[in-house]
Amino acid sequence: xxxxxxxxxxEVNYLLVSMADAARTxxxxxxxxxxxxxxxxxxxVRQGDEQVDALYRQVEDKVYALLARQAPVxxxxxxxxxxxxxxxxLERMGDLAxxxxxxxxxxxxxxxxxxxxxxxxxxxxxxxxxxxxxxTEVLSTTDATRAAELERDxxxxxxxxxxxFALMLGTAWRHGVEAAIDGALLGRYFERYADHAVNAGHQIxxxxxxxxxxxx
Amino acid sequence: xxxxxxxxxxEVNYLLVSMADAARTxxxxxxxxxxxxxxxxxxxVRQGDEQVDALYRQVEDKVYALLARQAPVxxxxxxxxxxxxxxxxLERMGDLAxxxxxxxxxxxxxxxxxxxxxxxxxxxxxxxxxxxxxxTEVLSTTDATRAAELERDxxxxxxxxxxxFALMLGTAWRHGVEAAIDGALLGRYFERYADHAVNAGHQIxxxxxxxxxxxx
Numbered sequence: 001x002x003x004x005x006x007x008x009x010x011e012v013n014y015l016l017v018s019m020a021d022a023a024r025t026x027x028x029x030x031x032x033x034x035x036x037x038x039x040x041x042x043x044x045v046r047q048g049d050e051q052v053d054a055l056y057r058q059v060e061d062k063v064y065a066l067l068a069r070q071a072p073v074x075x076x077x078x079x080x081x082x083x084x085x086x087x088x089x090l091e092r093m094g095d096l097a098x099x100x101x102x103x104x105x106x107x108x109x110x111x112x113x114x115x116x117x118x119x120x121x122x123x124x125x126x127x128x129x130x131x132x133x134x135x136t137e138v139l140s141t142t143d144a145t146r147a148a149e150l151e152r153d154x155x156x157x158x159x160x161x162x163x164x165f166a167l168m169l170g171t172a173w174r175h176g177v178e179a180a181i182d183g184a185l186l187g188r189y190f191e192r193y194a195d196h197a198v199n200a201g202h203q204i205x206x207x208x209x210x211x212x213x214x215x216x
Numbered sequence: 217x218x219x220x221x222x223x224x225x226x227e228v229n230y231l232l233v234s235m236a237d238a239a240r241t242x243x244x245x246x247x248x249x250x251x252x253x254x255x256x257x258x259x260x261v262r263q264g265d266e267q268v269d270a271l272y273r274q275v276e277d278k279v280y281a282l283l284a285r286q287a288p289v290x291x292x293x294x295x296x297x298x299x300x301x302x303x304x305x306l307e308r309m310g311d312l313a314x315x316x317x318x319x320x321x322x323x324x325x326x327x328x329x330x331x332x333x334x335x336x337x338x339x340x341x342x343x344x345x346x347x348x349x350x351x352t353e354v355l356s357t358t359d360a361t362r363a364a365e366l367e368r369d370x371x372x373x374x375x376x377x378x379x380x381f382a383l384m385l386g387t388a389w390r391h392g393v394e395a396a397i398d399g400a401l402l403g404r405y406f407e408r409y410a411d412h413a414v415n416a417g418h419q420i421x422x423x424x425x426x427x428x429x430x431x432x
Contacts, residue, residue, distance in 0.1 A: 064293060064294070064297070067297075081283075084300075088304065165397075168397065176393075177389060177392075177396040180396060180397055181397065184400050185400055
């Protein structure tokens with residue numbers, strides 16, 4: 001029964017790694033659509049999000065089967081429910097990548113991001129990618145260093161978010177209201193993507209070590 | 217065992233009703249802070265959100281205890297896991313009410329919402345309140361009419377969201393970039409609150425009837 005439980009949980013974790021990879025790829029493609037005006041990428045993001053959603057349903061089915069068949073208790077039960085929470089975070093990350101691609105597509109063939117915002121937005125995309133990459137690392141290595149880094153990455157994202165607003169609210173801003181609204185919403189999507197990724201990372205760290213990750 | 221299961225699930229549902237009430241009150245107070253510049257309300261929203269979070273932890277504890285003690289299967293298991301999903305939606309609703317109160321507080325004693333946007337924003341707050349109210353009705357009455365109405369309420373919110381953007385992007389807009397950014401983010405918070413409320417309502421309907429709610 002224990003061996004079977006661990007085999008089932010390993011399958012769930014494998015699905016979570018696939019979800020995290022798909023959510024990361026979707027965000028990379030969304031960033032390409034946004035920053036390079038790459039139309040193909042926007043289509044790929046939608047497909048990627050569908051893949052994330054399909055994997056989510058597989059996680060849910062596996063979790064139901066596992067709970068029904070094995071009735072785990074204590075830390076085993078907690079691991080199973082935590083997997084479900086992680087899947088929910090990863091599912092939202094796919095949605096947020098799609099929101100970003102939608103903004104890009106709405107302005108296509110023009111670029112949705114004003115020139116002055118592009119460096120900050122590119123940094124936000126890089127941080128998002130870095131955090132998403134750490135989820136899979138934490139899932140596969142149980143390395144506490146990676147989990148601790150998540151908090152710093154999240155701070156970096158918050159910092160970029162503030163820079164973005166400073167640019168749009170500065171006296172030099174000359175792109176008007178529509179570009180600022182796009183910028184504000186895009187900033188929010190990147191920030192939420194990072195929040196969900198950090199949250200997923202912390203929960204996985206807790207899952208694999210039984211410890212709450214050090215913050216700050 | 218069955219009687220015990222139903223008593224436990226009823227307790228979880230009672231907590232969900234309390235959560236939905238608290239998330240609804242928090243949004244009412246957030247709207248008062250936003251639209252009337254009521255400073256006291258913004259403080260109450262924060263307390264309300266803490267109450268929602270505390271109730272969420274109680275739901276989670278109850279769900280763990282229930283799964284561990286009773287090892288439910290089939291539709292009973294589905295009901296328990298669905299409760300947890302509903303609690304997650306309600307928890308997010310509390311967060312979003314707090315985000316709205318934060319925007320209000322950042323501009324206090326000025327009003328964060330430009331005069332022309334206030335009627336639309338007031339309608340958004342009303343629709344949000346109506347949807348949140350239906351969650352508790354669906355939880356306590358299993359009335360299919362209420363669940364079906366959720367979809368129409370959600371459409372009403374989307375419609376208001378479009379009106380909001382039309383006002384900010386119209387040629388008559390004279391409040392500049394900062395007020396437009398506030399407006400766009402507030403619109404997003406109201407819309408997400410409604411999304412989570414509709415999602416919670418549908419899941420509860422499914423829970424109490426075993427049927428997927430009619431949409432459209």
